[in-house]
Amino acid sequence: MLGNQRPTIALAIGDPAGIGPELAARMVADPEIREAGSLVVVGDARVLSRGAVEAGLALDIDIRGPNEPLSPGGRPVLRDLGHLDPESIRLGTSSEAGGRSALDNFRTCLEMGKAGLADAVCFTPFNKPAMKLAHPPYDDEISYTAGILGTTGPASEFNVLEGLWNARVTSHVPLSAVAGLITEARVLRGIRLTHASLRDAGFAEPRIAVAGLNPHAGDSGNFGHEDDEIIRPAVETAQRDGIAAEGPFPPDTVFLRANKGEFDAVVTMYHDQGQIAMKLIGFDRGVTLLGGFPFPICTPAHGSAYDIAGRGVAHPGATRAAILLAARMALRQAERTRHSETRPAELV
Numbered sequence: 001m002l003g004n005q006r007p008t009i010a011l012a013i014g015d016p017a018g019i020g021p022e023l024a025a026r027m028v029a030d031p032e033i034r035e036a037g038s039l040v041v042v043g044d045a046r047v048l049s050r051g052a053v054e055a056g057l058a059l060d061i062d063i064r065g066p067n068e069p070l071s072p073g074g075r076p077v078l079r080d081l082g083h084l085d086p087e088s089i090r091l092g093t094s095s096e097a098g099g100r101s102a103l104d105n106f107r108t109c110l111e112m113g114k115a116g117l118a119d120a121v122c123f124t125p126f127n128k129p130a131m132k133l134a135h136p137p138y139d140d141e142i143s144y145t146a147g148i149l150g151t152t153g154p155a156s157e158f159n160v161l162e163g164l165w166n167a168r169v170t171s172h173v174p175l176s177a178v179a180g181l182i183t184e185a186r187v188l189r190g191i192r193l194t195h196a197s198l199r200d201a202g203f204a205e206p207r208i209a210v211a212g213l214n215p216h217a218g219d220s221g222n223f224g225h226e227d228d229e230i231i232r233p234a235v236e237t238a239q240r241d242g243i244a245a246e247g248p249f250p251p252d253t254v255f256l257r258a259n260k261g262e263f264d265a266v267v268t269m270y271h272d273q274g275q276i277a278m279k280l281i282g283f284d285r286g287v288t289l290l291g292g293f294p295f296p297i298c299t300p301a302h303g304s305a306y307d308i309a310g311r312g313v314a315h316p317g318a319t320r321a322a323i324l325l326a327a328r329m330a331l332r333q334a335e336r337t338r339h340s341e342t343r344p345a346e347l348v
Contacts, residue, residue, distance in 0.1 A: 066079060145290060
C-alpha cells in the first residue's frame with residue numbers, strides 16, 4: 001500500500017466556515033486514526049491551524065507544498081495548497097471563496113486517488129450552497145467525483161451506521177420527480193451496487209431489504225402500483241442472480257427490522273426515506289460512502305454545522321468512523337488485488 005502496510009487516506013478539509021477544520025485537526029491528533037492509516041490532509045495550513053486552535057490541540061504534522069513528494073507512512077502529512085486565508089472567511093456563512101477552497105481540496109484528493117497516491121479519500125463536511133457559488137454546475141459529490149475520475153458506471157451514496165447500511169435509488173431530486181424515476185432497471189442497479197459495496201466492506205453474504213415507494217408498500221395496489229409492478233420484479237431478478245434481497249417492505253417499518261439485525265442494508269427509493277431513519281438511529285456516528293468508484297470515498301453523514309462553527313465542540317465520532325471505514329475497505333481492495341496477482345493466470 002504505497003510502500004507501507006497501512007492504507008494512505010487523503011482527507012480534504014471541507015467548508016472552512018463550518019466545523020470541517022476543527023474535525024480535520026481532531027483526526028490528525030487521533031491515535032486510532034494514526035494506527036489505521038497514513039493520513040494526508042489536503043487544504044491550507046492556516047485553515048488547519050485555526051481548526052487546531054478551536055479544538056485546543058497542538059498538531060504534530062509534516063507540512064509539504066502542493067508539488068512536493070509526500071512519502072506518507074510516518075506522522076500525518078499536510079499537503080498545503082496555500083489557497084485560502086481563514087481571516088477572509090466569516091464563520092457560519094456560505095461563501096464562494098469557502099466553496100472554492102473545499103472543491104480544490106476535494107479535487108486534489110480525488111486526483112491523488114486516481115494517480116495511485118492515495119488508497120482512499122475522505123472529506124470533512126461540505127456546504128452545498130457554498131459549492132454552488134464556487135461552481136454553479138455542482139449537483140452533488142457523486143456527479144462531481146464521476147467527472148473528475150472519468151467514471152461512467154453506476155454510483156450511489158450509502159449511509160453507514162456501524163453494521164447497518166442504507167442505499168437509495170434516487171438521491172438529490174425533488175420529491176415530485178421521484179415516482180417517475182423509479183424504474184425496474186434503476187431499482188435492480190441499486191440492489192446490485194449495494195450487494196457489491198457490502199461485499200467490498202467485508203460482508204460475506206449481505207442481507208438486503210428493499211423498501212417500497214408507497215405507504216404500506218402499495219397495499220396490493222390500493223396506494224399505487226409501483227411496488228408490485230416495478231420494485232418487486234427487480235427484487236426477484238436480484239434473487240435469481242444469487243443476491244439475498246427481500247421486499248418490497250413497508251417503508252415505515254423496514255428500518256425497525258433492519259436495526260434489530262434482520263438485514264445488513266436497506267435500499268430505499270428516495271433521499272429522506274432512509275436519511276431520516278439513519279440519522280435518528282445515530283446522527284453523531286453515521287457515515288456517507290460514495291460507492292461505485294475505484295477507491296473508497298467517505299465522509300461524516302452530518303453537515304457543516306454552521307451553528308457551532310468555531311466553538312470547539314464538534315463531535316468527532318462520525319468523521320472518525322468515516323476514515324476507519326475507508327481504511328478497512330482500502331485494505332480489502334489491496335488484499336483482493338494481491339490475491340488475484342498471485343493466482344495462476346488460468347484461474348484469474
